[in-house]
Amino acid sequence: MTSKARPSATAVEAALNPYLPLPVRIESVHVETDDAMLKTFDLAFANPGDAVDFDFVPGQFCEISVFGKGEAPFGIASSPTEPGPLKFTVNKAGVLTTALHQMEEGEVLGLRGPLGNGFPLDVFEGHNLVIIGGGFAFTTLRSLTAYILHGPNRDRLKDVTIIYGARRPGLLLYKEDLAAWEQRKDISVHLTIDSAAPEWTKHVGFVPDVVEKVAPKAKGTYAVICGPPIMIRFTMPKLTALGFPPERIYSSLERRMKCGIGKCGRCNIGPYYVCKDGPVFSYAQLEGKPREF
Amino acid sequence: MKKTIAKRDVARFLARLLEDYTVYAPTRVAEIVSFRQIGSPNDVDWDTLVTRKPPKEVFFPQTEVLFSYEQADGGLALRSTEAVETERIVWGIRPCDVRALLVQDRVFDTPDARDVYFVNKREKTTLVGIGCNKPLATCFCTSLGGGPFEKQGLDLFLTDIGDSYLAEALTGRGKKLLGEDYFKKPTKADLKAAQEVEEAALARLPQPVDTETVKQRLDEMIDSPFWDEIQAVCLGCGVCTFLCPVCHCFDIVDEGSAACGQRIRNWDTCQYCVYTLEASGHNPRPSGRERVRQRLMHKLSYQPVTQGRLGCVGCGRCVQLCPVNIDIRQTLAELGASA
Numbered sequence: 001m002t003s004k005a006r007p008s009a010t011a012v013e014a015a016l017n018p019y020l021p022l023p024v025r026i027e028s029v030h031v032e033t034d035d036a037m038l039k040t041f042d043l044a045f046a047n048p049g050d051a052v053d054f055d056f057v058p059g060q061f062c063e064i065s066v067f068g069k070g071e072a073p074f075g076i077a078s079s080p081t082e083p084g085p086l087k088f089t090v091n092k093a094g095v096l097t098t099a100l101h102q103m104e105e106g107e108v109l110g111l112r113g114p115l116g117n118g119f120p121l122d123v124f125e126g127h128n129l130v131i132i133g134g135g136f137a138f139t140t141l142r143s144l145t146a147y148i149l150h151g152p153n154r155d156r157l158k159d160v161t162i163i164y165g166a167r168r169p170g171l172l173l174y175k176e177d178l179a180a181w182e183q184r185k186d187i188s189v190h191l192t193i194d195s196a197a198p199e200w201t202k203h204v205g206f207v208p209d210v211v212e213k214v215a216p217k218a219k220g221t222y223a224v225i226c227g228p229p230i231m232i233r234f235t236m237p238k239l240t241a242l243g244f245p246p247e248r249i250y251s252s253l254e255r256r257m258k259c260g261i262g263k264c265g266r267c268n269i270g271p272y273y274v275c276k277d278g279p280v281f282s283y284a285q286l287e288g289k290p291r292e293f
Numbered sequence: 294m295k296k297t298i299a300k301r302d303v304a305r306f307l308a309r310l311l312e313d314y315t316v317y318a319p320t321r322v323a324e325i326v327s328f329r330q331i332g333s334p335n336d337v338d339w340d341t342l343v344t345r346k347p348p349k350e351v352f353f354p355q356t357e358v359l360f361s362y363e364q365a366d367g368g369l370a371l372r373s374t375e376a377v378e379t380e381r382i383v384w385g386i387r388p389c390d391v392r393a394l395l396v397q398d399r400v401f402d403t404p405d406a407r408d409v410y411f412v413n414k415r416e417k418t419t420l421v422g423i424g425c426n427k428p429l430a431t432c433f434c435t436s437l438g439g440g441p442f443e444k445q446g447l448d449l450f451l452t453d454i455g456d457s458y459l460a461e462a463l464t465g466r467g468k469k470l471l472g473e474d475y476f477k478k479p480t481k482a483d484l485k486a487a488q489e490v491e492e493a494a495l496a497r498l499p500q501p502v503d504t505e506t507v508k509q510r511l512d513e514m515i516d517s518p519f520w521d522e523i524q525a526v527c528l529g530c531g532v533c534t535f536l537c538p539v540c541h542c543f544d545i546v547d548e549g550s551a552a553c554g555q556r557i558r559n560w561d562t563c564q565y566c567v568y569t570l571e572a573s574g575h576n577p578r579p580s581g582r583e584r585v586r587q588r589l590m591h592k593l594s595y596q597p598v599t600q601g602r603l604g605c606v607g608c609g610r611c612v613q614l615c616p617v618n619i620d621i622r623q624t625l626a627e628l629g630a631s632a
Contacts, residue, residue, distance in 0.1 A: 010371065018406045019359050019545075019556070023369040046369065067362055067369075068551040072572075094572030108369050110362075229575070256571050258545045261406035265542030266561070266568055268587075271595040276405070290515050290586065292569075292577040 008047035014112075015053075018261050021065045021110025022050050027085045028105055034170030037092050038136050039101055040077065042085040046108060056080055058143035059118035059252055059280045063260045064088065065110025066103070069096045073257045073275070076114065077139040077174075079146035081153070086111075089139045089173060115260040116279045119144050119250065121156070124222050128159040130215050132235060134207050134227025135166055138173050140252055141226055145181065154186055161216055165192040165207040165231070169200055190214050208234040211242075218243035224250045236283070246283035253279050253293045269293055294462040296476035297483050303458070304334035306475045310382055314419070317351045318384040319344050328383065337385070342425055343432070343608055347538030348390050349397060351383055352414045355560045359410065359545070363553040375409040381418040385451075388443040389434045389608040391422055393538030395446045399600040400541050410558075419466045422447040423458075426490045428497050431609030433622055435498040439606055442491045454486040499622075502629035504593065504603060510628045511594045515586070523589075523624075524581035526617045531562035533611035533619070534588060539596075539604045542568075563587045589624060 007015075014020040023046035032038040043064075045051045061075045072094075078087035092101045103109075119140075129148070133141045141164075147153060148160060162181065166172045172191065182189045192203035192210045203210050207227065215223075215238075223244050225235060232251065239249055255267035255274045262276035270289035272278060286293070298306060310316055311333070320329045321338040327346035331337060346355075360373040398415065401408035425432070425441035434440060444450045449467035451458040459479055462468040514520075534540045544561040548554050561568060564584050570576045578584050592604030605621060612620050 013371075013373065016407075017373055017375055017409050019408075019410075020371055020373060025367075065547075065556075066551075067364060068547050068549055068554055070547045070556075071545060091573075097572065106367070108364060108367065110369070254571070255577065256569050258543070261408075262403070263400060263406070263408055263541065263543075264545065264558075264561070265563065265591075268591070268595065270590075271598040288512070288515070290583065290590075292583060292587075 006049040007053055008050055011047065011050045011053065018112070019259070021063070021071070021112045023047070024086075024109050024111045026103060026105050026107050026109065029103075032089060032173045033136075038089055038173065039092075040087055040089045040173075041100070042087055043109065043111065044085040045111075054086075054114065056114035057118035057121065058147045059140045060114035060116050061140070061260075061279060062086070062088070062111050062113030062115060063257075064100070065112075066096050066099050067108075067110065069099045071110070071112070071258070072096045073115070073254075073260060075140035075143070075252065075279075077142045079143045079150065081147055081150035087142075089136065089142075091136050112260060115275060117277065119224065119252075119280050121147075125156045127157065128161070128216050128221035129157050130161040130163065130211075130221060130223045132207060132211060132223060132225040132227070133162075133164045134231035135171070136173060137226040137228065137252075137254075138164060141224065142174050142177060144224065145187075146177070149181070149184070149187065158220070159216055160187045161190070161214065162187065163190045163192070163207060163210050163214060165194070165203075165210065165227075167194045168197055169193055188214075206234070207231050208238045211235055212238045215239070215242055218245075218248075222248050222250065224252075226252050246287060249283045250280055251283070253281060255293065294468055294471060295479050295484070296460050296462075296471050297454075297457045297479045298460055298475050298477070299457045302475040306473060307331075307334040307337070307384065309473060309475075310384075310470070313380065314382045315379045316382045316384055317348070328386075331384075339385075342387065342427070342429055343389075343610060343613070345610075345614075346536060347393065347608070347610065348383055348386050349393065349538050349541075351381070351418070352394070352411050353397065353401075353541065353543075353560075357410060357558050359556045359558055361553070361555045362549075364551065375413055377413040377417045379417070381414070382421060383418055384421045386420055386422045386447075387425060387608070388422060388441060388447075389432075389439055389606040390538045391420060391446040392434070392439050392443065392606040393608070394420075396539050396596065396600050396602045396604060396606075397541050399602065419448045419470070420446065421449045421451065421467075421470070423451040423453065424491065424494070426453050426494055428494055429609060429613075431612045432607065433499050433609060433625075434607035435495065435500070436502045436622070436625060437504060437603055437605055437607045438501065441494040441498065452487040452490060454483055454490060457483070459483055459487040502625045504597070504625075504629065507625060507628040508594045508597055511590055520582045520586045523585045523619060527564075527581050527585050527619060528617055529564050529566070529581055529584065530616060531564040532614050532616070533621075534562040534564055535560055536610045536614060537605075538608055538610070539592070539606060563591070589621070592621075593625075 267274040401411035596604035
């Protein structure tokens with residue numbers, strides 16, 4: 001049916017009104033962590049034609065509506081190279097995410113996006129890349145990694161290294177993806193947990209220390225770092241000591257957001273809005289700005 | 294094009310406009326003067342120079358429904374409310390408040406994302422401004438490049454010259470209003486009178502501040518104890534931002550159930566702790582120090598970059614209404630003074 005490939009009337013309206021969400025249906029829910037605080041929601045457009053115009057890059061995010069509770073921003077965890085529904089991994093933290101965690105397959109949410117800038121893949125091109133993640137901040141890093149490892153995309157980069165840590169094995173996200181990536185020869189994956197656990201044979205220790213040990217040489221390498229503030233605080237000096245200049249260290253920032261389009265005002269860091277000028281920034285951009293992140 | 298209209302004819306002129314337009318003008322309700330829709334010329338408050346609430350609420354209401362939603366049979370229906378049917382007039386807007394709208398234009402109407410709720414109202418509105426013959430002690434538009442008779446952004450500009458107004462049309466919309474019979478050709482005396490009131494008003498207002506120097510100094514003051522001094526007295530009430538004609542921050546909330554309800558936006562303020570509080574408990578602006586810094590730096594350092602205009606127009610509302618007398622003019626004077 002050709003009509004299926006066409007955006008719905010709502011999508012046409014939403015193209016003119018940036019506050020209107022498009023209906024998406026929960027296709028499946030996957031519990032990611034053994035404490036069940038993180039779930040991945042696979043969301044499919046209720047009108048299949050609406051997916052046609054949805055072009056995104058890794059690192060972008062969406063505003064997800066849980067009707068009656070409001071809207072909140074979530075990074076897109078799937079890669080544009082992966083067909084099918086969009087993935088969002090959600091930590092149960094507040095009113096909206098608690099309501100979302102109670103929702104089941106088939107239920108309808110609203111979605112606005114893609115929003116923000118995404119990772120600068122053209123800047124990374126031709127260089128080594130080290131991807132450093134901690135805790136549940138691996139969502140858009142999953143998108144980035146899956147994108148890089150897709151077909152000819154891998155050839156656009158030299159060595160690719162992943163360093164990903166969680167407090168314990170059960171809190172690592174995307175365990176199947178991690179296992180598959182570990183099998184590949186064209187990427188080195190370093191997983192770490194805070195303290196030794198039975199049957200764990202990989203790194204033990206905090207992310208900054210693993211970075212110090214296994215990070216590639218700084219020359220010709222870009223670093224992407226996403227994680228809890230404490231991890232970033234202790235990893236940054238290690239990267240600096242390794243010789244990474246601020247313009248080659250990128251991070252995806254999180255802030256409380258509402259509009260997602262640079263109007264409502266709350267997510268600024270100096271003259272930048274995290275929603276529209278970010279969420280991905282280089283540390284060179286953030287130098288001299290209030291450390292409100 | 295300049296004409297005059299006798300004050301005794303203004304009520305009839307307004308009554309004529311009410312036939313074709315939805316008219317907003319300063320009105321006094323329970324001692325609060327703000328821009329509200331009027332039903333008759335008698336509703337207009339002619340005496341107040343700086344209204345308590347700025348006219349931004351005509352375009353960006355304190356509370357505004359964005360859309361209503363309804364879920365039934367697995368489908369989702371949205372009804373958006375951005376359409377504006379009737380032509381509008383804002384009557385009696387002051388130059389500083391117009392200047393503020395020009396900043397808001399650059400926030401809400403950007404090529405990457407047009408805020409249709411704001412833009413639609415702006416596009417349907419004719420602005421009739423009035424000059425300020427007797428600026429208040431708290432007025433400081435001239436400090437920041439504005440003026441009591443600045444006309445930029447207006448369609449029609451009125452100058453009170455005693456028994457009549459000198460009316461200057463600045464756009465096609467303004468010209469259309471001047472087409473009414475009530476307007477007459479101005480005499481030389483009328484033009485001279487207008488010039489005199491303008492000069493007298495300017496004489497009451499302060500000198501320009503070097504805002505570029507203010508910005509440069511602020512950019513080097515991120516960790517300065519300066520912010521602690523302001524924070525020490527600030528109550529964090531937010532009145533300076535809610536009643537600021539430039540401040541545009543808002544919150545978005547749902548009212549209703551999962552099945553049906555409305556998505557609403559409300560004015561919000563960077564002066565509140567919860568404004569940036571995240572669900573995790575982390576707050577990137579944890580104390581008043583960061584919040585007072587945000588307000589002043591947004592207006593005087595960031596907006597000149599992001600909007601190409603200062604985020605302060607010198608209306609003086611925050612100076613008048615701050616319960617602990619925090620005065621942005623003092624900040625400007627301190628930072629703008631030559632070293």
